[in-house]
Amino acid sequence: MEIQLVILLVVGASTAGFINGFAGFGTALVASGFWFLALPAHIVPPLIIISALVGQLIGLLKLSVELNWRKCSYLLSGGVLGVPLGAAALALMNPALVKASVGGFLVTYTLLQVAGWPKQAASASPEGLADRGVGFASGILGGFAGLSGVLPLVWLQLRGFSAREQRARYQPFNLLVLAFASLALLVIGKLDGELMIYVAISTPFTIIGTLLGVRAFKGVSENSFRRAVLLLLLISGGIILAQGV
Secondary structure (H helix, E strand, C coil), X not given: CCHHHHHHHHHHHHHHHHHHHHHCCCHHHHHHHHHXXXXXXXXXXXXXXXXXXXXXXXXXXXXXXXXXXXXXXXXXXXXXXXXXXXXXXXXXXXXXXXXHHHXXXXXXXXXXXXXXCCCCCCCCCCCXXXXXXXXXXXXXXXXXXXXXXXXXXXXXXXXXXXXXXXXXXXXXXHHHXXXXXHHHHHHCCCCCHHHHHHHHHHHHHHHHHHHHHHHHHHCCCHHXXXXXXXXXXXXXXXXXXXXXX
């Protein structure tokens, strides 16, 4: 491997791991900004999914007390149906179109939130059919590009959950959807020897970054966490939008 490629691989893994550990999502949003610059295009989506799964497993070990598996069941019941469709879409859909759509949505949502619209719910409403719909769409994005954490985060913010309550729901969902997406990649033959070389190099740095991110999350206030997540969504949406167009 060329030294520039290795540097971008390591920096992307470390940075994405930190964001994943801090926010409970974001591997795809951050790593793609580094990895699409140098890595073979067909390697990036499955590498992102595996790296995101590694980060979620570390988060599970370090934050198990704060996660709520029962309360993510509505999201998950929709997500497991969407993952196979997303994995199949890897061979059918135009990645640039998907990136442009997701990036545009994130930028628009973040700017509206900064402007104070749409208003968050005064209190969280019970889970139901809408949660399953969000989970289904997130499963498709997770199977396609490891982007399973974005829509649940936006949805739970709008429903009025606190930062801790949001993470208690979307991180277990994200973990299981990514595990299912990894299994789907294995079934369709995407986990080959070439990919495993990149995985072997990036995984230690993903773990280190995630551990540092979890430590930062434990010491942050509610308002600071929300501002940091909105900034992450804005920057990531801009990067994804630029890549898509």
